[in-house]
Amino acid sequence: SISMISFFMPTNAFSKYDVDKNVSLGLNIDNLSKIMSRARDGESLIMKEHDNKLTLEFSGQSKRRFRTQLIDVRKSVDKEPSVQFDADVEINGETLKELVKDATIVSEYISLKATKDQFTIDCRGDSGELNEEHLSDGNSIKKIKTEKNAEATFNLQFLENMVKSCPAGNYISIGLKSNEPLKLTYKVGEAQITYYLAPYMES
Template sequence: MFELKLDNARYWRDCIEAIVSLVDEGLFTITKEGIGLKAMDPSGISMISFFMPSKAFATYEIDKVMSIGLNLDNLSKIMARTRDDEALVMKDTDSKIALEFVGEKSRRRYKLQLIDVKKSVEKEPNVEFDANIEIDGEHLKNALKDATLISSYISFKASKGQFAINAKGDSGELEELHEIDGGRIKKVDVTKDASSVFNLEFLENMVKSTPTGNAINLSLKSDQPLKMSYNIGDANVTYFLAPYVEE
């Protein structure tokens, strides 16, 4: 059995939003270190790796390592009903997970049926990246929105001290070139120039749950999967996205 409590239920809501942006069901593993999930999206183009350490919880009690399968669409709908002043207590009970929202003078309890979910991925892609970029999350969101006016795909290119974002389509082109400024672009570490093209729809889904004011870390290697990661409080969300290969 397990019992987990978060003083702010919105914390878990935000984490679930980040996960459900790619997958609609998932297998969570609960250990003494924390709760994690690794899953591929149905198309096999992208992967998510999520981990929230035990220290993030006000209460964290487990008697053994457990794996629980959940319908994330249903869970996200429940979490969307979170109110500002509520804590969240999660327990396993009779092949269900109980989600209890605790306010100052109120309690609400949902029970969500556990489901059988096959583990779709064991480990993350093993890539030695040539470039690492730290970029303001809101700026990257805006750059992706700009690119959608032009194309369904976007190019990231990193060279020494510079990061370029490009999109090209039938209606025109977009070019953005950034140097380290300590604000929008916080870091560009490059051992070798790197560039790849990626699907914009997937990227927009990946970044939409980034908390305001947070940085996003991008890791690139030419024609290899993109690694994108950011934190939600103490939790970490990492995505991998395969590059677009023109047929």
């Protein structure tokens, strides 16, 4: 697969969490996204599973209940990639968002490179080139830890979609290994989102 997402929310992020046993629920992400987009300010959400359906109840000035069919994903869910990354970078989320926006002006792909001293991006396209460097002791970089230099190229559209939900003020952790999948992690409240993105390889 080109990309993967792993979402973790601890039990203390819920006002009430009542689960008797471990259970896996398969959901169509497009259907779930459409339902969640209808949430209103000030509403609480109750989720219940029954008869192979998931009920999502929004409670505020009124109560609204959506029910969506569960799907069998036991055979189709891939495991998270097992990669020993050569470089780990923690960069300010807003900095990375702006960096990605800069890159979309000149190319559809972005090359990320990490050394012990700096984090660098390179883009080349028909309209021009972009090079941007962030030193390890700069304001945007919280940490760079490298076993050895790492560099890989990725699809910009996927990367842009991955970083856009990072809240202002948060840092994004990047795991990088030359020509291997990228690991990108950040917090949203109590939850943690992890993305994996396969590198772009010229055919």
